[in-house]
Amino acid sequence: MPIESIAAAAASGFTPMTALADTATTGAAAGTSGAGGANGFGDAIVGALDDLSATHNNVDVLATKAATGQLPDVHDYTIAAAEASLATELTVAVRNKAVEAFQSIMNMPL
């Protein structure tokens, strides 16, 4: 999954942004492992991406079951898919906010 590579890039790229850690832990609530506190924004986003990846894997498993006729409940798949898409949107929103903040700092006139 490409999400893992993004996670790896985020771990190295975003670590200096510790100032954003507090915003990230509240924003990236999807990351149970990353929402520990003073771990930095990088860890928070990696945790969120790990959880997101797990959610998408779950959807893939259910999609396979649906295709092979082993899915007892149709709503299990559709609800998992809705959850995965919401989690993706949340993660993207958090990332966009972080990039926005980073760019505001970079564009600061010195």
Added chain:
Amino acid sequence: MATFPVLSTMANGISVFRTWMDAIGDNLANLNTVRSTDEAAFQARYVVAEAVDYGSAGVSGVGTGSRVAGIEYGSAEGRLVHQPDHPLADEDGMVRMPDIDMATQMTQLIQAQRGYQANLAVVDRARDAYLAALQIGK
């Protein structure tokens, strides 16, 4: 999954109503299941639902939906019906029919269907609400 808890709550609820519809389907399918008088009649299926985390709920005090606690069975005695030309009839011409009322089953079917739809409506509204929350600040 803790980020969007209402979605898994509704998934639980929908499963309960789906099981209820399955049980009603089974009952209706066996409406004319005839047995001989020395056998037990087909027993109606009743779904027993229970609240998850009832009483000892999570942090917010709200539970996480419902689940099927078990299936109860109706009367094994059924109704004795006089059908002398039936191959299973005894020497008095009696056979055993299940004690299931079709009108009651159809009423319950509507309840189950509406319950299912109500749970789906919550999923829809929750999704809309979450998406709206993600639009904050855009």
